Amino acid sequence: MSDTDARAASPVRIRHFSRSLPMSLLRAREAVMRHFRPALRRHGMTEQQWRVLRALMTRPGMEVSELAEATFLLGPSVSRILRDLEGLDLITRRQDKADQRRSIIALSPRGEELIERVSPQSEAIYAEITRRFGAQKLAELQAMLRELESVLSEGPAIEGVETRD
Template identity: 65%
Template structure:
């Protein structure tokens, strides 16, 4: 519960700006993941964003309709879809990122940069310590 309360208290600061740009938290997670690579296969994107397949599928349909992503069939396997950012998606990332960076700076100022770095390190350690317990596949958060 402590992890969920902390996540909620942090995300509360991001939701307003995301709404102003017309994206949900989950859509933003997808767009941010896509901004790190030229393209991603759908299963890879699901793992990177911790979204379940059905949720990711709905998000991709919406992002595609809004022309924020490009979906192309993998030439090696036409059953697989490759997803990438469209120019409009890249423009949205470029617009939202400075706002997000300001929020991150404010969090660092309120909590303390050293404490925030330590927290991130401890969370990474916790994540690694949990690998192999129960299931090697991380469960996606509810969305």
């Protein structure tokens, strides 16, 4: 859903919403991801699989719910992706002895190899993005994004008029 200007009598009643906030965020993200995607494809990996593998690098083992949070993926998506990664022998899964509802997910040796091969390219791309945009500006943008997220996640949900259940 996009933002709108105040209703006006002009023919263009709502600003061109490709410049709304959600759209701007989407376009910016696509402009960034477009550069990473080819490298991922060369290694037969999707963006979401990469996010999972990257998250698993940070610790020797993670629970599924932790992975969902770290990767910002929905639960059902993580379940399916883990199923595929397990089939590709890129991760291992074991049950938590203390709580059998939980699984502990870890990188397999093959998964670690793949990460080793992809990481240098990922870093190189990010370095070039930083160079083009400017490290100072990037830090400012990150701070603003963090603040936007924080401001909107605190306090009550915003509802439109005519709320009904």
